[in-house]
Amino acid sequence: MAGTGHARVLKAEVVVVGLGAGGAMALHDLAAAGVDVLGVEVGGYIDAQEMTLREEEMMPKLFAEAGARATDDFAINVMQGRGVGGSTLHNTNLCKRLPIEILEQWQDEYGVEGLLGDELQRDFADVERLLNVHPVPDDQVNPNNAALARGVEALGYRGARLSHNRKDCQQSGFCELGCPNDGKQNASKVLVPPALSNGARIVTDLRVDTLITRRGEVVGVRGHAPDASGRRDGAPVEIQAGRVVLAASATASAAIVKRSALPDPYNLAGTNLHLHPGAMVIGIFDGPADAPIEGWLGVPQSTECTEFLEFGPRASKRVWLVPGFAHPGAAAGFMPGFGPSHGQMMRLFPRVACIITMLHDHASGRVSPGRGEKVHISYGLDAAEHEQLALGMREAGRILLAAGASRVIIPLSPPRTIATQRELDQIRAQDLGPLCPPMAAVHPMSTLWMGKDPRRSVVDSRGEHHQVKGLFVADGSLFPTSIGGPPQIPIYTFGRLVARHVLDSLRR
Amino acid sequence: MELQSSLTRRLLGRREDALRVAQELGLKVTASLAARALGERLPAERGELASWQVDVLAAIIERLCRYDAPDMPAPDQCGALEAALGFISHMPEESRAALSDLLTVFEIGPYVLGPGRERFSALDATSRDAYLASWEGSSLPPRRAAFRALKSACMMGYWTRPQTWSAIGYSIDDNPGVPLHLRSPRSRLS
Numbered sequence: 166m167a168g169t170g171h172a173r174v175l176k177a178e179v180v181v182v183g184l185g186a187g188g189a190m191a192l193h194d195l196a197a198a199g200v201d202v203l204g205v206e207v208g209g210y211i212d213a214q215e216m217t218l219r220e221e222e223m224m225p226k227l228f229a230e231a232g233a234r235a236t237d238d239f240a241i242n243v244m245q246g247r248g249v250g251g252s253t254l255h256n257t258n259l260c261k262r263l264p265i266e267i268l269e270q271w272q273d274e275y276g277v278e279g280l281l282g283d284e285l286q287r288d289f290a291d292v293e294r295l296l297n298v299h300p301v302p303d304d305q306v307n308p309n310n311a312a313l314a315r316g317v318e319a320l321g322y323r324g325a326r327l328s329h330n331r332k333d334c335q336q337s338g339f340c341e342l343g344c345p346n347d348g349k350q351n352a353s354k355v356l357v358p359p360a361l362s363n364g365a366r367i368v369t370d371l372r373v374d375t376l377i378t379r380r381g382e383v384v385g386v387r388g389h390a391p392d393a394s395g396r397r398d399g400a401p402v403e404i405q406a407g408r409v410v411l412a413a414s415a416t417a418s419a420a421i422v423k424r425s426a427l428p429d430p431y432n433l434a435g436t437n438l439h440l441h442p443g444a445m446v447i448g449i450f451d452g453p454a455d456a457p458i459e460g461w462l463g464v465p466q467s468t469e470c471t472e473f474l475e476f477g478p479r480a481s482k483r484v485w486l487v488p489g490f491a492h493p494g495a496a497a498g499f500m501p502g503f504g505p506s507h508g509q510m511m512r513l514f515p516r517v518a519c520i521i522t523m524l525h526d527h528a529s530g531r532v533s534p535g536r537g538e539k540v541h542i543s544y545g546l547d548a549a550e551h552e553q554l555a556l557g558m559r560e561a562g563r564i565l566l567a568a569g570a571s572r573v574i575i576p577l578s579p580p581r582t583i584a585t586q587r588e589l590d591q592i593r594a595q596d597l598g599p600l601c602p603p604m605a606a607v608h609p610m611s612t613l614w615m616g617k618d619p620r621r622s623v624v625d626s627r628g629e630h631h632q633v634k635g636l637f638v639a640d641g642s643l644f645p646t647s648i649g650g651p652p653q654i655p656i657y658t659f660g661r662l663v664a665r666h667v668l669d670s671l672r673r
Numbered sequence: 674m675e676l677q678s679s680l681t682r683r684l685l686g687r688r689e690d691a692l693r694v695a696q697e698l699g700l701k702v703t704a705s706l707a708a709r710a711l712g713e714r715l716p717a718e719r720g721e722l723a724s725w726q727v728d729v730l731a732a733i734i735e736r737l738c739r740y741d742a743p744d745m746p747a748p749d750q751c752g753a754l755e756a757a758l759g760f761i762s763h764m765p766e767e768s769r770a771a772l773s774d775l776l777t778v779f780e781i782g783p784y785v786l787g788p789g790r791e792r793f794s795a796l797d798a799t800s801r802d803a804y805l806a807s808w809e810g811s812s813l814p815p816r817r818a819a820f821r822a823l824k825s826a827c828m829m830g831y832w833t834r835p836q837t838w839s840a841i842g843y844s845i846d847d848n849p850g851v852p853l854h855l856r857s858p859r860s861r862l863s
Contacts, residue, residue: 218845218855221756221833225763233764233825239818240827250688313852339851345852389817432682462848493843498821503805508740508840511832515842533690539765546735578810578817599814603821620679 172387172401177203179667180386180406182373182421185251185638186653188412189352189360190292190660191667196365203404204360204367207538208247210353211254213313216343217226221496223342227255229417229538232495233642236530237543240599241442243542244607245414249369251355251654252414252607257340257466258329259351259487259651260298262289265646266476269630274424274478275645278626286660292657296330296527297350303522305336307463308456310488312448312518314468322472327487329467330653336463342492352657371393371402372538376409376425376636379589383409383636386421398537408667410638411613412660413615416542419612419642420534422623428632433623437614438530439647440544440606443523445499446558447574448565450516455569457515460490474525474562478651484557485649489521499603501580510574520564522557525649532612542609551594558602576602606650610641627666630658635670639663696815697771704774705782711792716773720766722758726776731753732794733779733823736801738831744840748831757830772826775819779808 178201188204196619200636211226224232224312236243244253268285271277279285306314306326312533317324334348347354357367392399411418417437417446427434446486450458470486491499493514498509530544562573563586572584575592578601583589616622619631628643630636641652641658648655708715710798716723723728731754761769768778780793786807788800796804808820830838835857836845846856 185693213742218851219833221760221829224760224829230765231760231763233768237696238814239822240814281708304752331773335850335852337848345855346850394765433679436682436686457842459842462850474681493832493838493841497832498825503737503809504739505741507737507746508742511841531686531689533686535765536767537765539767541693543693548779552808589786600817600821604751 172403173403174401175203175368177404177406178671179408180205181385181410181412181639183207183411183413183417183640184249184253184367184657185246185412185414185640186253187641187660187663188350188410189250189356190657191410191639192365192367193260193356193360194661194664195667196363197602198358199364200668200671202360202365203406205367205371205373205386205404205407206249206367207371207372207417207556208249210249211343213343213345213347215330215548216339216345217341217370218339218345219341220492230352231239234540236544238545238599240604241440241544242605242634243416243440245416245606245609249367249551250354253349253351254343254353255341255582256607256651256653258331259466260293260296260328260330260654261650263648263655264476264650267646270477271615271645275615275622276626276646277615278617279364288658288661289654292654292661296355296657297326297332298330298654300326301464301467303345305334305464305468307338307460309460309490309518310464310468312450312458312568312570313470313520313564313646316566316568317468317470317472320564320565322564324468324470324472324671327467327469329464330333334464335662336461337660338465340465366595372414373421374424375503376421376427376633377403378425378427378633381632382634385409386643388420389399393554402573408637408670410636410637410639410663410667411642414640415609415612415642416532418638418640419532420540422613423532424534427630430632431620435532435612436529437611437645438532438542438544438609439611439644440530441519441523441526441608441647442604442606443489443556444604445576446520446522446561447564447576448518448520448562448570449513449566449572449574450518450570451513452569452571455516458518459515460494460518467491470560473556475648476525480525482556483525483527483553483649485523485525486557486561486562487521487523489519499576501576507561518565518568520561522554522561524553524557526550526647529611539641541671545599546661548594552595554597555592555594558671559589570614575643608641608646610647610652613638613642615643615644627633628663629666629670637663637667700771700774700778704777707777711777711781713777717779720769720773722773722776726773727754729756729776729780729794730757730827732801733805733826734830736798736805737824737827742840746834746836751831751834751836753827753831753834755830756825756833760829761826772822775822778822779819
């Protein structure tokens with residue numbers, strides 16, 4: 166590294182900040198086109214051999230803020246990835262394209278161009294081929310997922326088998342702590358090695374804090390590497406580049422933009438945050454004829470219920486129901502109570518099936534930068550969202566009872582144990598509030614969103630910032646609204662679209 | 674989403690920032706005053722825990738994870754505190770500092786919130802449980818949030834100890850999808 170003043174200086178034609186789905190795709194495609202591209206990642210490079218399956222070891226490696234990131238009121242735990250591969254290292258491999266209703270809404274309401282033709286669908290298909298996306302086969306649907314499918318079928322609800330990006334999956338069930346068998350076809354495995362072969366460089370364990378701009382154009386980024394202890398800032402680093410692709414996630418990318426005090430005449434950056442917040446409903450299968458569920462074994466999240474999921478601005482039902490499970494350390498934090506009563510609940514661990522009620526949220530929040538890697542997230546659910554959440558929890562409970570659960574636990578404060586369909590109808594929006602139930606979110610998005618009008622959006626349809634030339638965004642921040650489903654395929658695909666526009670801008 | 678006007682967004686943003694800063698400052702000042710009242714020193718370095726705060730955390734884990742069952746070891750017999758501290762050490766400095774302040778406030782809380790004129794770690798077991806339950810079921814969301822933060826760290830400490838897993842049927846060794854090198858040596862031989 167060259168040095169000027171106190172900062173170490175690197176140079177590249179394009180710097181990509183963040184190597185999750187969007188950033189890694191941009192790095193991959195730009196390198197393939199012969200661009201001198203440098204990728205920067207705040208986390209490390211974590212090989213499959215380093216996935217130890219231990220929560221206390223993997224959470225700090227794979228998750229921002231060691232997995233303890235939350236909204237400012239601590240009502241919603243916000244789980245986001247870090248490391249080369251970003252959230253694709255720990256996600257459960259869910260693959261869905263953006264619904265057509267969402268694409269129409271983005272075109273009609275935000276003026277986003279180029280989404281409704283064949284080109285985007287071709288890009289989706291190419292990305293799916295690259296990542297080896299296939300429906301989960303019948304013999305890999307574990308009992309936790311089978312319970313949802315059984316309940317959905319019994320009730321006549323709309324449901325489906327999900328598609329995943331796996332290859333030679335050994336069904337260990339440890340997707341969320343990093344696959345020890347290298348079965349995930351994630352960004353780190355599929356995109357980064359060919360990018361490096363094509364001349365891309367990557368720097369890990371480097372946190373970008375600010376963007377450098379000059380006369381309305383981006384000219385690089387500044388950040389810090391950690392000191393020898395790994396816990397404090399060490400050497401400052403500057404990377405000079407004529408194009409910056411910001412792909413550090415909808416929280417970190419927005420925090421970088423806000424910390425850089427970029428021109429923002431309409432005070433948009435960091436607002437419009439959507440999270441897809443979700444709450445867990447627990448079904449207990451402890452009858453004498455019930456086989457153990459052991460939800461930690463096998464492929465997670467292979468089935469879904471979409472009976473209560475509509476898209477678009479007039480959607481009246483906005484909950485996606487998918488099976489969920491957690492390993493003991495995280496699960497114990499969500500189980501109500503403490504001491505012996507909590508212990509009794511934990512004894513049911515092999516006998517529970519869980520359904521996550523995920524909101525396709527219309528409510529929105531805001532991100533602001535904290536010190537170092539810390540981000541502040543302000544987000545609250547309004548009455549309409551609580552109606553949706555209550556609907557989802559009622560229906561998740563109904564599905565579990567229909568699947569054969571002897572009772573379901575609704576984690577309100579205090580928790581409710583319910584054994585009949587009629588009791589479920591008593592769960593009302595008025596009973597819900599902050600921390601009631603505790604919630605988690607894994608899909609932050611929309612903080613630097615696309616649109617035609619600079620008064621109503623942060624970047625244009627090509628992902629380039631309305632006010633700062635050469636600054637592109639290539640992560641979930643781009644989405645003008647929440648999308649109501651897993652975001653990885655859309656983010657990978659938008660990483661590709663943005664890389665194309667970066668290339669065009671370099672050739673202009 | 675109905676987009677707010679630029680001015681509204683700016684005002685809302687400033688209000689939220691001001692509220693958050695006030696909350697953080699409030700917790701910091703309260704913790705500072707509480708430490709003085711308790712006759713304790715706050716950690717010299719921001720984001721660290723003083724030894725007496727570690728003792729408070731140990732006292733919380735001891736009650737939250739006291740299951741009174743022969744197959745669920747006591748927290749001090751399985752290294753739950755050390756694991757929780759290890760987990761906390763990876764959080765950002767701001768989060769660790771907030772946790773340090775929270776432990777201080779939690780320790781002095783019984784003087785203000787009941788049940789008696791003792792610090793938390795000096796209460797008997799029954800009173801400690803009642804005090805913890807009052808945080809868990811409080812009508813004030815910040816108290817419930819604080820409880821959730823402490824409980825998450827404690828449970829992560831306790832339930833990641835392999836000695837606790839047999840009671841709940843959880844096992845890495847018996848998982849056929851786990852590569853051999855990640856199973857325990859005894860399991861690999863069998």
